[in-house]
Amino acid sequence: MTHLRGVKPALSPDREPLTKTPPAPKWLSEDARGEWKRIMPRLIADRIVTRADLTGIENYCVAVGHVRAIERTFATTGTLDKTLFGMQNRAMQTARQLAAEYGLSPVSRARVGGNAADDDDDDNPLTIGRNRR
Numbered sequence: 001m002t003h004l005r006g007v008k009p010a011l012s013p014d015r016e017p018l019t020k021t022p023p024a025p026k027w028l029s030e031d032a033r034g035e036w037k038r039i040m041p042r043l044i045a046d047r048i049v050t051r052a053d054l055t056g057i058e059n060y061c062v063a064v065g066h067v068r069a070i071e072r073t074f075a076t077t078g079t080l081d082k083t084l085f086g087m088q089n090r091a092m093q094t095a096r097q098l099a100a101e102y103g104l105s106p107v108s109r110a111r112v113g114g115n116a117a118d119d120d121d122d123d124n125p126l127t128i129g130r131n132r133r
Helices: 030-045 051-077 082-101 108-112
Strands: none
Touching: 030 051, 051 082, 082 108
Protein backbone atom coordinates (compact mmCIF):
# COMPACT_ATOMS: atom_id res chain seq x y z
CA MET A 1 0.00 0.00 0.00
CA THR A 2 1.37 3.37 -1.00
CA HIS A 3 1.45 5.93 1.79
CA LEU A 4 1.18 9.53 0.51
CA ARG A 5 0.08 11.38 3.61
CA GLY A 6 2.08 14.59 3.87
CA VAL A 7 3.64 14.18 0.43
CA LYS A 8 2.82 17.04 -1.92
CA PRO A 9 2.71 16.30 -5.63
CA ALA A 10 5.15 18.14 -7.86
CA LEU A 11 3.85 21.34 -9.39
CA SER A 12 3.85 21.32 -13.16
CA PRO A 13 2.83 23.65 -15.93
CA ASP A 14 -0.89 23.51 -16.59
CA ARG A 15 -2.45 22.54 -19.90
CA GLU A 16 -4.38 25.81 -20.15
CA PRO A 17 -2.31 28.42 -18.28
CA LEU A 18 -2.98 32.13 -18.47
CA THR A 19 -0.63 33.76 -20.95
CA LYS A 20 -0.90 37.34 -19.71
CA THR A 21 -1.45 38.90 -16.35
CA PRO A 22 -5.05 39.84 -15.68
CA PRO A 23 -5.57 43.19 -13.96
CA ALA A 24 -5.76 43.12 -10.19
CA PRO A 25 -9.35 43.12 -8.94
CA LYS A 26 -10.44 46.66 -8.10
CA TRP A 27 -11.78 45.62 -4.70
CA LEU A 28 -8.31 44.58 -3.44
CA SER A 29 -6.59 46.92 -1.00
CA GLU A 30 -3.58 48.87 -2.19
CA ASP A 31 -1.24 46.42 -0.44
CA ALA A 32 -3.01 43.41 -1.92
CA ARG A 33 -2.96 44.96 -5.41
CA GLY A 34 0.76 45.58 -5.04
CA GLU A 35 1.32 41.91 -4.19
CA TRP A 36 -0.80 40.86 -7.18
CA LYS A 37 1.37 42.97 -9.49
CA ARG A 38 4.52 41.56 -7.90
CA ILE A 39 3.68 37.85 -8.16
CA MET A 40 1.52 37.47 -11.25
CA PRO A 41 4.31 37.89 -13.85
CA ARG A 42 6.21 35.04 -12.17
CA LEU A 43 3.15 32.78 -12.05
CA ILE A 44 2.35 33.49 -15.70
CA ALA A 45 5.96 32.81 -16.74
CA ASP A 46 5.97 29.50 -14.84
CA ARG A 47 2.68 28.52 -16.55
CA ILE A 48 1.16 27.57 -13.19
CA VAL A 49 -2.00 29.70 -13.07
CA THR A 50 -5.32 29.17 -14.82
CA ARG A 51 -8.55 31.13 -14.55
CA ALA A 52 -9.69 28.62 -11.93
CA ASP A 53 -6.77 29.62 -9.69
CA LEU A 54 -7.52 33.34 -9.58
CA THR A 55 -9.66 33.17 -6.43
CA GLY A 56 -6.81 31.45 -4.56
CA ILE A 57 -4.37 34.11 -5.79
CA GLU A 58 -6.79 36.82 -4.68
CA ASN A 59 -6.99 35.22 -1.23
CA TYR A 60 -3.20 35.07 -1.01
CA CYS A 61 -2.97 38.76 -1.91
CA VAL A 62 -5.67 39.69 0.63
CA ALA A 63 -3.77 37.83 3.36
CA VAL A 64 -0.50 39.60 2.48
CA GLY A 65 -2.36 42.91 2.41
CA HIS A 66 -3.70 42.28 5.92
CA VAL A 67 -0.23 41.43 7.22
CA ARG A 68 1.18 44.67 5.86
CA ALA A 69 -1.71 46.83 7.06
CA ILE A 70 -1.49 45.41 10.58
CA GLU A 71 2.28 45.92 10.62
CA ARG A 72 1.75 49.57 9.67
CA THR A 73 -0.69 49.90 12.56
CA PHE A 74 1.92 48.53 14.95
CA ALA A 75 4.53 50.94 13.60
CA THR A 76 2.17 53.92 13.78
CA THR A 77 0.83 53.30 17.27
CA GLY A 78 4.03 51.96 18.76
CA THR A 79 2.08 49.30 20.61
CA LEU A 80 1.53 45.60 20.07
CA ASP A 81 -2.18 44.82 20.36
CA LYS A 82 -2.73 41.12 21.17
CA THR A 83 -5.86 40.87 19.03
CA LEU A 84 -4.18 42.44 16.01
CA PHE A 85 -1.12 40.27 16.56
CA GLY A 86 -3.33 37.15 16.44
CA MET A 87 -5.01 38.38 13.27
CA GLN A 88 -1.64 39.12 11.69
CA ASN A 89 -0.31 35.70 12.68
CA ARG A 90 -3.30 33.94 11.07
CA ALA A 91 -2.95 36.06 7.92
CA MET A 92 0.76 35.15 7.73
CA GLN A 93 -0.07 31.45 8.06
CA THR A 94 -2.73 31.68 5.37
CA ALA A 95 -0.41 33.59 3.04
CA ARG A 96 2.37 31.03 3.58
CA GLN A 97 0.04 28.11 2.86
CA LEU A 98 -1.38 29.72 -0.27
CA ALA A 99 2.09 30.75 -1.43
CA ALA A 100 3.15 27.10 -1.29
CA GLU A 101 0.15 26.14 -3.44
CA TYR A 102 1.32 28.38 -6.27
CA GLY A 103 5.08 27.92 -6.20
CA LEU A 104 5.82 31.16 -4.35
CA SER A 105 8.11 29.67 -1.72
CA PRO A 106 11.61 28.24 -2.22
CA VAL A 107 10.49 24.66 -1.54
CA SER A 108 7.45 24.85 -3.79
CA ARG A 109 9.52 26.50 -6.57
CA ALA A 110 11.86 23.53 -6.38
CA ARG A 111 8.85 21.29 -7.04
CA VAL A 112 7.88 23.18 -10.21
CA GLY A 113 8.68 20.98 -13.16
CA GLY A 114 9.04 17.76 -11.19
CA ASN A 115 12.19 15.75 -10.55
CA ALA A 116 15.73 17.01 -10.82
CA ALA A 117 17.65 15.80 -13.88
CA ASP A 118 20.70 14.71 -11.89
CA ASP A 119 18.83 12.35 -9.56
CA ASP A 120 20.93 9.25 -8.98
CA ASP A 121 17.92 7.16 -7.83
CA ASP A 122 19.59 6.50 -4.48
CA ASP A 123 17.04 7.29 -1.80
CA ASN A 124 19.29 6.37 1.11
CA PRO A 125 20.68 9.59 2.65
CA LEU A 126 23.27 7.56 4.57
CA THR A 127 25.14 6.75 1.35
CA ILE A 128 26.24 10.34 0.89
CA GLY A 129 30.01 10.50 0.87
CA ARG A 130 30.46 6.73 0.66
CA ASN A 131 32.07 5.03 -2.28
CA ARG A 132 29.40 3.46 -4.41
CA ARG A 133 29.92 0.69 -6.90
